[in-house]
Amino acid sequence: MxxxxxxxxxxxxxxxxxxxxxxxxxxxxxxxxxxxxxxxxxxxxxxxxxxxxxxxxxxxxxxxxxxxxxxxxxxxxxxxxxxxxxxxxxxxxxxxxxxxxxxxxxxxxxxxxAHGKNLPPVPKVLNAKLLSDREIEVLSLIVEGFINKEIADKLNIGLSTVITHRKNIMDKLGLKSVSALTIYAVMHGYVDINKI
CATH class of the missing domain: 3.40.50.2300 (Response regulator)
Structure with a gap:
């Protein structure tokens, strides 16, 4: 195709x-x-x-x-x-x-x-779930504008754990900026565009 x-x-x-x-x-x-x-x-x-x-x-x-x-x-x-x-x-x-x-x-x-409904299907390699559920939670909060400390408090995890998740997310996705993370999160439906 x-x-x-x-x-x-x-x-x-x-x-x-x-x-x-x-x-x-x-x-x-x-x-x-x-x-x-x-x-x-x-x-x-x-x-x-x-x-x-x-x-x-x-x-x-x-x-x-x-x-x-x-x-x-x-x-x-x-x-x-x-x-x-x-x-x-x-x-x-x-x-x-x-x-x-x-x-x-x-x-x-x-x-x-309409969230891609009028577009052709995304190739499987681009649609694969690369992140764990916890990494998706951290990604969503990053994109919504929360800082590491706020993310740690919201998820009841340590600050160093948030930093590790953040690094892993960027490594897995090969993304280096919050703008790129925002695009990924919105396009995969992890964050509503109105929340950013």
């Missing part, structure tokens, strides 16, 4: 590379392709993409195509102000810290795709 593809169309190379990395973390079952212009994306079978993440200026310059594909288009904006966003499209502000951007993408994924 071929993985669904997402296109990022934006002339800003650094923004494209950063967003590609975040999208691959948020939606590991997707293939993310990047393009510096609309013409470049159009030359690569434009209709084969599941979603288009597009800079506002690219949408405005190619409005007929993106209007026809409104349900597949997410406009990358530089402001959260609804008055500065294109009203006919889903918009994501890229001028925010990584944690907020990840939350925005997770909200978008969960509202648009």
């Amino acid at each position: 071929q993985r669904p593809k997402i296109a990022i169309i934006d002339p800003n190379t650094l923004a494209v590379l950063g967003l590609k990395t975040i999208l691959q973390n948020v939606m590991p079952i997707l293939t993310v392709e990047t393009f510096g212009s609309f013409a470049e994306m159009e030359a690569n079978n434009a209709d084969s993409f599941f979603h288009y993440f597009v800079a506002t200026n690219v949408v405005l310059a190619n409005r007929p195509f993106f209007t026809d594909n409104r349900h597949k288009t997410i406009v990358l904006t530089t402001s959260n102000d609804p008055n500065s966003q294109l009203s006919d499209f889903h918009c994501v502000c890229i001028n925010q810290d990584e944690e907020q951007l990840v939350k925005s993408l997770l909200f978008l994924e969960q509202s648009a795709h």
Whole structure:
């Protein structure tokens, strides 16, 4: 089975590379392709993409195509102000810290795709349960913003045990940041997006 593809169309190379990395973390079952212009994306079978993440200026310059594909288009904006966003499209502000951007993408994924129901099944290797029940409890509390001491108190375990669990979780998942842990926890249903 071929993985669904997402296109990022934006002339800003650094923004494209950063967003590609975040999208691959948020939606590991997707293939993310990047393009510096609309013409470049159009030359690569434009209709084969599941979603288009597009800079506002690219949408405005190619409005007929993106209007026809409104349900597949997410406009990358530089402001959260609804008055500065294109009203006919889903918009994501890229001028925010990584944690907020990840939350925005997770909200978008969960509202648009009903917890992945409209997406193809996740490969078994990505769906395997890697963490123990206790590690899942610790992960959930980390993602909800509790510090190690608070987690120890909530679970009635020692501080050193929490630190060991935290290290084991990061080692097992190969993740190094709280943002990456947040993505993993939400995508696996361990934490409700509204609790973070």
